[in-house]
Amino acid sequence: MPVITFQGAQYTCHGNETVTDCLERHGVSVSTSCRSGICQTCMMRAITGQPPHDAQKGLKPSLQDNNYFLPCVCTPTGDLTVALPGDEVLQRIPATVILKDHLNAGIIRLRLRPEQPFEFRAGQFINVCREADGEVRSYSIASLPQYHEAIEIHVRRLPNGRVSTWLHDHVLPGERLLIEGPHGECCYVPDNRQRGLLLIGTGCGLSPLYGVLRDALDHGHAGPILLFHGSSSHNGLYLVNELRHLAEAHANFRYIPCVSAEPARAGYAAGRAEQVALQSVKSLAGMRVYLCGHPDMVKDTKRKAFLAGASLREIHADPFIITHKIPPAGEQATAG
């Protein structure tokens, strides 16, 4: 009989029992509501083991790919280790800095080589821990596991940002950091190669989008891909040449760098990235939308994208990232 491991304890499932029934029979209190696989209140993630596909019905494709499932309709066929979203077993593993360079005046790129097997997908994020005092910050992954062994993150220097300042000023190649993760569902899903993709990011919210974009191109995505990257100034943008080259090489990809607080030069759009995007794409019906950047921008744009016709299932923004406190004037996805 299948064994469920949850929060460090093991529970044996009877015959046709669901994960929810099994946990409750053992006196474990879990949040649940419709018990019919509909309301998604009880969603969990399988850390090890594969939940039956029927228990993933109705979840976003990227959640399905990351082994999220609904325990109230999950009759397990094998052993499962399960966790609540955001409550996953936190195992920190060492990773060595193998590259550090500047993407622009305020943003550095770090490549980290995990010292243990570490599965991830472009667009997810990791938590980086400073061992000395346990400070943790989240950074999105810009690299593709199929081509780079290393995890690439982009770190913006925040005023008084304890971890970002440390990464900028003190961490050197060769140094070991502790990382944990990956988390998040801001990933490319190759379920429909004809679908339009709309990517909107501000500041170093470009980092996961760069990963999603290259993952999509790598999968031979055939539908239109639009990337709007915004900053207040031209100097705040980065990877501009790389993205222009990608746009030249792929007829279905358009890159629109946006500048909101100074006159836009030729080749740049004037305005905030999300405004420019929603003005130039009239109907979002059928499109998959990725939003990364300042939490206020993400929240506001999510609503506008939905009202402009995007299905809520197809709007991806990382809920974990926007829980961090970020100074309102800043423009970035991950805290400093």
Next chain:
Amino acid sequence: MSKTLFDKLGGEKAVDAAVDIFYRKVLSDDRINKFFADVDMDKQAAKQKAFLTLAFGGPSNYSGKDMRAGHAQLVKMGLNDTHFDAVVENLGATLKELHVPDELIAEAAKIAESTRNDVLGR
């Protein structure tokens, strides 16, 4: 055995098709969208789905107590009959858009109506 309302409407697939349309109407409706201004959209959509499943006569374990607790804060904000009417109206318009026959819309509205006193905390 005669088909249930849930089956006649098309089951869970029909609920999925209705959620986005219904939620978009609610968010665009100035009479009621203030009640939805500051909520997590994904969580809210899951609640809309649960509500539509209930109104469609589908599997649902919602109790009157849940309904009261879930809306108590909104009642404090001034939620009243006119807002409830607006939600039922949006439900009807959603089903109309999905080409559901009038008699089935009336059945769904009747189920929604049965929650009125619980939702309004009476």
